[in-house]
Amino acid sequence: MDTAALTRTPGTPSPRRRRRVAALAALLFFFGPAVAFAAGDRADEIENREPAAFPALSRRFATGFEAWAVDHLPLRGQAVRAHTLLSERLFGEPPSYATAGPRAYPRVIEGRDGWLYFGDDVAEACRPAGTTAGVLDRVRRLGEIVRGSGRGFVFTVAPDKTTVSPDKLPDRFLGEGCLRSRKTELWAALEAARVPGYLDLRAPLLRLQRDTGEPAYFRTDSHWSERSAALYGAELARVLRPALAGGTRLTFLGRSPREGDLGRLLGAPRREDAARWRLDRDGVRRLAQDDRDAPIAFRVTNATTRAALFRPRTLIVGDSFTRESTPWITPYFADLTVLRSDAPVRAGPERVAGYLREAEVVVFEMVERYWAGGHGEMLTDETLAAVEKALKAAPRRAGGPG
Template sequence: MLRRLGPLPRATVPVSVAASLAVSLALGLAACSSDANGPDGASGAAPDGTPSSVPSPRLHDLEGTAPQTVEGRDGYLFIGTDFDLSCGSGEHFDDYLTALGDLATVVAASGREVVWTVAPDKSTTLVDRLPETVPQDACFRENQRWQEHLLGAVDEPHYVDTLALLRAADADGEQVYWRGDSHWTSYGASLWLLAALDRLAPEVADRVEVTEGTVERTGDLYVMAGRDDVESAPSTTFSTGNTMETIPGRTPFDPATESFGPLQWRTVPGDGMLPGRTLVIGDSFSYAGLDLTLPLVERGAFAWFQYLDTKVLAQQVAAADTVVVEVAQRTLTHSSVATQEFVDQVEAALAD
């Protein structure tokens, strides 16, 4: 069942978590990519600079745009932006991975704890569920393989290879993504969070109580496809035996109304969890797993980076004791936090 790096006590009573997330990111399409070695598809290099046997993507032209939803195998739907954005981001994907690694290095050098990941696309994780013919065809296939290689080649001590975790669980028959939604299930999110927690504080990870159950929802891809299917998928909840309470902010946090003010909470008495202030920097994937994150930290803040000024976000990093970073694969090359500019802003904030 749950894959974890250390033994975790398990509750026996299944719980159904009523959570809903129907968030679609408004994204502009990137220009099509060419590989750094020219259009002949010669081998490139991994983020650590070592040669790669996986060909980097050739030059392609985007063939229109993908439909909002793409029907795959075994009842799985995929979001169309996976194919368009993947086709357009291969050339500089490794640069953004390097920037996230640099960000983690800067934060760690300040004495803070840090861990980061790239939440892999559903279309990258579940390649065998894709239809035989996909939008952007060869362009998508080449970029997908290249990005998959780069995600597995990251050599940075604070990085968690979430793609490997999800692939392994899927191979064991676990459902790590919703069929009718573009995001991971809470079970899928739990794999990343447990691995992150084990990296930050193994003694805390060992004490987390895990409860498994099921949850029902109509996913965002069903909505985009004009369907009202209600899907049931495995759910996971975490507990540390403490009580969580939200900290009111001046601007309410409500993605349904496009309101992304501060989301902060504290947990009392604060035993058996990450101590101090933990800042979670993420996007809709982090939000999909937020219920799991809440009980794990003594005092927490969630920052949906797409809606925040990076200078403000850098100051939040400086105010934290622990920093957790997640960026979705399909939007990595459009991410404000995976840039050298943000790394410099954080370094300056930490020096103040």
């Protein structure tokens, strides 16, 4: 006789049943993502980054597996969107995902008139991994390595949206003080350092915004507008070779709906009516695009019958600001390779050094928040050492500024 059944409170599940439920839950946790994947469900990239990869078998496997499982849970995006909608309907604000421990800054800051700002601008400024001076020293060293090998070097900073278009920020928000002080420190240091090859984009963006009366950044996205992307391309062309401005026109195509990345980060997509632009360069046509190294890098070659092209083989190392701007950059170059700035992590420092070795001119772009945070994948000791070794073994005659 089952004596446990005689003493069990009515309605309480038996130990055997509880074990079965626990086993089923474990199976769903461990194998649910794989089953959902086989059925056609795909986890969305809703955190402005790629989902975590399956971890290697090491001491950190448990921590890595937890991150992988969370990122690949089936219907994860739908659950986050439902949570966001419920929170906004009930409390008038998006949910907070802060956890116990260090102060958690919001992933998205909701401003006035539907404006959204990337919370990492604040998190990087308020919890920096390094100093502004340290980043400048490493960029200076990268420039010295590249120029010392006979190659041209240009570097630039993509300003944060909170720097160029801050007027829609809320009156008060967590981290406001350290954000403002860090920005003041960073831009003053950049101006005072006078590092060779520096291209300032902040002043032209502020001027464009003032002269046109249009914001330089999308309302619901962390990135600059198409017109600002075209300005980035034009400013880069100007410092490389002023004659590249000839035979170049920026054509307004009208306005159309656009979904920004910050709404997806909230789990509640936001759309806006965005201005669309096209860069036209007389006689320039695309010869080929080599995507064999995608998503790490891609290469574009162009030919022309009229407008000038920048002829030296060029490498741009940049983050999402550069990748979002490629339609307004590539038409200026005869031979251009665009390399992700996180390639040292994705592909290794030696492979990155190989891209620099093949170039005659190197352009390095990094977003302001990483400068404020005091770190960057291209600026680690391992990456700089690999680049120095590769370029010393393959010197060139300089093909551009710097």
